[in-house]
Amino acid sequence: MRPVLSVRLFCDNEKSFGPGIAELLRRVREKGSLRAAAASMNMAYSKAWRIAHEMEQALGYPILVSTTGGKNGGGAILTDEGEALFSAYQAYVNALQADAERLFQEYFAQCPSSPFPRR
């Protein structure tokens, strides 16, 4: 029995930064390419591009930058701002998940598989 969080950061009730774009960025870092990152998530490149572009518009700063040349032709890497945002989000989510597990002990009795509230 365990708590699982989904953490979204909302910009003025519109766009939000959350698990989906964080996963996309994680894969861009790994693969050096937005196209390869999207493909590995079974996402159309056009959709990945739109998600990244709309997030940049909402944030007001670039999170990806194109790279040219190299073995696979053009690719993408995170900008310094994108890298810092990605890292801060990951650290934030990790801290919250640890809190969730700690607080779970406080609010619920431990049971083999089901949450019993503490009386």
Next chain:
Amino acid sequence: MRPVLSVRLFCDNEKSFGPGIAELLRRVREKGSLRAAAASMNMAYSKAWRIAHEMEQALGYPILVSTTGGKNGGGAILTDEGEALFSAYQAYVNALQADAERLFQEYFAQCPSSPFPRR
């Protein structure tokens, strides 16, 4: 700019208690009826019944009990266990949301509308 959490409690990788069933229970408490609660969420009664029933199966205890008679005929209320689980979940989510807002200040610089990671 604000963090928004979704909190799910997973039972052995299968069923989970989360925002949807919590909202359904909140409305059952308010309306005294699963049918009225479902209708107010634009949810088919059969679906609401299935969700509640499957959750009871996963938990191993009843969360709703039927009431009979009264002005509107049969209705439903939360069992003591259902009430305690609902209350514990709400308190848990509130505590986590407060943590999320506190930690947000730590991990992100405050900006008018966008999350800038702290350097």
